Amino acid sequence: MTDTDWQPSEIELGRRRWRRAQTRRSVLVSVASTLVFAGVLAWAVLGSPGWAKVAQMFLDPQIALASLPRILEGLWLNIQVLVFAAIGVAVVAITLATMRTLRGPVFFPLRALAAGYTDLFRGMPLIIVLYLVGFGIPGLGFFPRVPVAVWGTIALVLVYSAYVAEVFRAGIEAVHPSQRLAARSLGLSHAQTMRRVVLPQAVRKVTPALMNDFVAMQKDVGLISVLGAVDAVRAAQIETAHYFNFTPYVVAGLLFVLLALPTIRLTDWVTARMRRREQIGSIV
Amino acid sequence: MSDSPVLEMQGVRRAYGERVVLAGVDLEVRKHEVVALIGPSGSGKSTLLRTVNLLEPIDDGVIRLAGRDISDPRVDADAVRARIGAVFQHYNLFPHLSVLDNVTLAARLVHRMPRADAERRGLELLATIGLGEFASAFPDRLSGGQQQRVAIVRAIASEPELLLLDEVTSALDPELVGEVLALVRSLAEGGTTILMATHEMAFARDVADRVVFLDGGGIVEQGPAREFFAAPREARTREFLARVLP
Numbered sequence: 001m002t003d004t005d006w007q008p009s010e011i012e013l014g015r016r017r018w019r020r021a022q023t024r025r026s027v028l029v030s031v032a033s034t035l036v037f038a039g040v041l042a043w044a045v046l047g048s049p050g051w052a053k054v055a056q057m058f059l060d061p062q063i064a065l066a067s068l069p070r071i072l073e074g075l076w077l078n079i080q081v082l083v084f085a086a087i088g089v090a091v092v093a094i095t096l097a098t099m100r101t102l103r104g105p106v107f108f109p110l111r112a113l114a115a116g117y118t119d120l121f122r123g124m125p126l127i128i129v130l131y132l133v134g135f136g137i138p139g140l141g142f143f144p145r146v147p148v149a150v151w152g153t154i155a156l157v158l159v160y161s162a163y164v165a166e167v168f169r170a171g172i173e174a175v176h177p178s179q180r181l182a183a184r185s186l187g188l189s190h191a192q193t194m195r196r197v198v199l200p201q202a203v204r205k206v207t208p209a210l211m212n213d214f215v216a217m218q219k220d221v222g223l224i225s226v227l228g229a230v231d232a233v234r235a236a237q238i239e240t241a242h243y244f245n246f247t248p249y250v251v252a253g254l255l256f257v258l259l260a261l262p263t264i265r266l267t268d269w270v271t272a273r274m275r276r277r278e279q280i281g282s283i284v
Numbered sequence: 285m286s287d288s289p290v291l292e293m294q295g296v297r298r299a300y301g302e303r304v305v306l307a308g309v310d311l312e313v314r315k316h317e318v319v320a321l322i323g324p325s326g327s328g329k330s331t332l333l334r335t336v337n338l339l340e341p342i343d344d345g346v347i348r349l350a351g352r353d354i355s356d357p358r359v360d361a362d363a364v365r366a367r368i369g370a371v372f373q374h375y376n377l378f379p380h381l382s383v384l385d386n387v388t389l390a391a392r393l394v395h396r397m398p399r400a401d402a403e404r405r406g407l408e409l410l411a412t413i414g415l416g417e418f419a420s421a422f423p424d425r426l427s428g429g430q431q432q433r434v435a436i437v438r439a440i441a442s443e444p445e446l447l448l449l450d451e452v453t454s455a456l457d458p459e460l461v462g463e464v465l466a467l468v469r470s471l472a473e474g475g476t477t478i479l480m481a482t483h484e485m486a487f488a489r490d491v492a493d494r495v496v497f498l499d500g501g502g503i504v505e506q507g508p509a510r511e512f513f514a515a516p517r518e519a520r521t522r523e524f525l526a527r528v529l530p
Contacts (some may be wrong), residue, residue: 182376185337186390186438187366196393200380 152224171202369439429460
């Protein structure tokens with residue numbers, strides 16, 4: 001089947017020359033337009049009357065360097081909170097989504113509870129949940145020595161589980177009913193069908209959406225600072241007050257971006273790979 | 285018990301609102317018998333098959349499997365389905381599981397067979413249909429005909445008492461139909477009890493012991509396959525056969 005004798009015809013060679021010329025031309029156009037755009041932007045920002053003052057207040061390299069160790073220390077707390085919250089969200093959200101798919105009158109309370117939960121925590125702003133959990137529960141006095149970061153983690157799990165549960169539910173509903181039919185006709189129970197057939201396919205379908213929620217959570221871990229936990233944001237706030245300069249905030253912001261970038265790229269890659277796979281023509 | 289039919293349906297009725305899909309069907313399938321259900325689209329063939337493995341509730345009548353009433357709501361439907369194999373038009377293989385895992389899933393989960401035993405048997409079955417080399421591949425690597433043959437093997441892996449086939453070749457390209465029909469024929473010759481809805485008249489004539497013509501939710505006529513096609517008694521049957529036979 002390999003035709004080693006094949007040489008592109010004169011017509012094909014001509015088409016290729018033309019395509020190469022087109023590519024060269026579009027590269028030149030995009031380089032030129034980028035340069036012009038960057039030039040206009042720089043001229044507008046650097047030429048503005050307050051630029052010197054703003055650069056000094058927000059972009060001081062020495063202060064950035066000096067505040068970096070403390071902010072990094074704070075970021076480590078954010079990462080710990082993120083890891084525990086992500087695990088918590090995965091467990092709670094799958095449980096909620098599964099509860100909503102249960103049938104039969106016995107399970108009505110569970111279904112209603114799950115529905116009420118997602119309504120409540122999707123509606124309530126994260127910062128209010130943080131205040132209620134972070135200041136309210138310790139106020140009961142049952143758990144006197146629990147660090148505030150733990151309450152922050154719990155608040156994040158409460159709110160994000162509600163979103164992620166809906167994503168899982170959408171995935172469960174996107175699995176074609178014929179898959180369930182095939183599993184049940186083999187004698188698998190409802191629970192076995194969910195665990196072995198429906199959930200694995202549902203999770204694959206919603207992976208990009210889940211990763212997107214993870215990216216959102218990566219920066220929302222910074223909100224635990226409102227409870228007084230010394231995370232990257234809180235550390236930046238302290239440094240800002242110390243130097244009378246906003247540069248530490250910029251440093252903290254850039255660190256959060258760096259933290260999120262790998263996940264963002266990974267999400268793009270996974271999404272693209274899934275699209276390619278689907279275009280090859282998989283069934284169901 | 286031993287002489288009772290594998291499947292016995294009496295006065296089975298199913299309606300969707302005003303539309304009556306099964307209007308009191310009586311049907312028997314005996315052990316080792318191959319019964320072909322034929323009839324126009326919407327005549328109730330698929331619904332009938334779905335009622336048998338309890339994927340579709342019935343509004344009246346009785347269904348017995350090996351003499352036991354399975355239409356009783358107190359019956360464990362999962363246990364009944366585990367005794368009946370079913371193959372669908374669109375194969376419905378599990379796309380996230382390998383071909384071998386598709387075949388062994390029920391054995392491992394429902395019949396609690398150890399993984400090693402289930403896989404040995406699964407590989408044997410795949411080898412008999414010439415797909416042993418695809419055991420660890422995923423279903424989307426296979427052609428439609430190969431997928432459907434895997435689906436049939438998946439259905440017979442746990443040695444069901446009755447095999448239901450719902451138009452297993454209608455979604456296939458014409459050149460892939462033969463390999464699937466050959467597999468069904470070899471199962472029939474091996475003594476598997478089969479109830480199949482089909483559009484393949486020549487196949488029904490050659491392989492089925494008995495042909496049942498369903499129209500408007502009821503059985504119009506049934507008889508031994510050769511007699512049925514050679515001398516249909518009812519006018520409606522003749523009309524249908526004239527339309528589908530070349």
